[in-house]
Amino acid sequence: MMKKIVFLGCGSMGEAILGGMLAAGVSPQSVVVTVRRPERATELAARHGVTAMASNEEAAANVEAVEGASVVILAVKPVGVTAMCREVADALDSNAVVISVAAAVSLAQMEAALRPGQPVVRSMPNTPLKVGRGVVALSAGSSVDEHHLAAAHEVFDGSGVVLDVPEDQQNAVSAISGSGPAYAFYLAEAMAAAAEDFGLSPEVAQVLARETVAGAGIMLAEPGANAGELRRAVTSPKGTTEQAIASFDKDGLPGLIKAGTKAAAARAAQITEELSAAN
Template sequence: MPETAEQSSEFVGKRIAFLGVGMMGEALLAGLVREGRPAQIVVSDHSSDRQAEVAEKYGVQAGSVAEAVAGASRVILAVKPKDMSALLDEVGAHLESDALVISVAAGLTTAYLEEHLPAGTPVVRVMPNTPALVGEGMSAVSAGTHCEESQLAEAQALLSSSGKVIAVPESQLDAVTAISGSGPAYVFYVVEAMVEAGVLLGITRATATELVVQTLYGAATMLKETGDHPTLLRERVSSPGGTTVAALRQLDDHKVRAAFVTAMEAAARRSAELASGQG
């Protein structure tokens, strides 16, 4: 779980602007509100209805981009990549000289962000994932040219309200996207298949779903709590000549492991393509 008790003190009194409160923006916002700092937050969204809905739901302030950015020491950019260029042009005119800009837009490099912001603006690029919605996200952060270590650490502390955060070189963010950014979709895909198998074997969909979800939750908890290698944990379930070995043989025969590796390589390539095209 995030260690927010000590970290939150770093941000006391600092105004935080959220520009874009779609699914990921709301997830990060919810984490900060859980820390008890709604009075510091102001949100802005291109949809006035969405902006009003989020402001009321979390008890935060709302306003235009200019109103949100003015006086903010931390500015979180959570709009779609296609909308980022216009937003950056608008943000630059109102940005405080010491403001830290944090972007969660997929495929937009720190160099691109810096090019569209006032010279010397410190920028942090983030690759989050959707479990941030329930406070169990996995985010990777990378510093831009003008971002100091202390500022990167502040970004990590801020984002930790929604889950775990690690710092990586920006050159590794395509791989991070393939692993944790897209990762929840792989898990949901497997869950769908396991539930369908349960139905095929005569179990109700509700029961099959409960069995699968708790099994995955338990397995993930074992990995996290024991620290044991997944191979070791798998072998403990695989009795010689038993049911698990029979099932795993089928997965190997169908090259499921290779398919996962190939799929993640494709995700990383696509992430690189998006970054090279800058949205």
């Protein structure tokens, strides 16, 4: 069981993780959050019952917050992760596990900004964490043991599915699940546009596309569900769906999706290099 948990930064994704933790039974009295603006600190304290501090009011808020913490979650933007690590490094307990939720920031970059031997975990969460249907991939640093990794799992267990992957697979994870919700939304946009081409009103088109994609997602989330099997169950021989799938295949849709994910993964690797050069 985690003791003191600290969020350094708490934007949309950080608050989604925080909400999932609290819903899973973590006591708000064990959580400290730091943000820049006093208004945001007041908002988080009122909404979740946690202790919230504003660095614009108290310059040492981040350092004070991490003292005695067993888990520290870095929920700042990628460009600010290593600077935050350096700011709090000397105040961290040597056994505290530091978890980053920022894309493209490597374990090596974080470990170099912290004291030697500090346990570090890199995570790649996605936005459906906000509705408790997220997926998170964790990669453990060189000083992480099974207890540190278990604590990292506990952070995210209330918000979705948690997987362990080698760090060299994190860019692929980012391209599939990190960016993936946008692909589903893009599909819904395209379906709605197609519906309007048939003469349906924009309002009806939006409902049809939105509820179809959302409903299919719920079916896919059922235990043991398989995307290929579900698709084949809807695709009757010589039926309308079969014609649509054949058209998608002819136009190379699977190849386009594969190319897009490769482009996303390549960009993630490029961002890592840019952040490394900047720090």
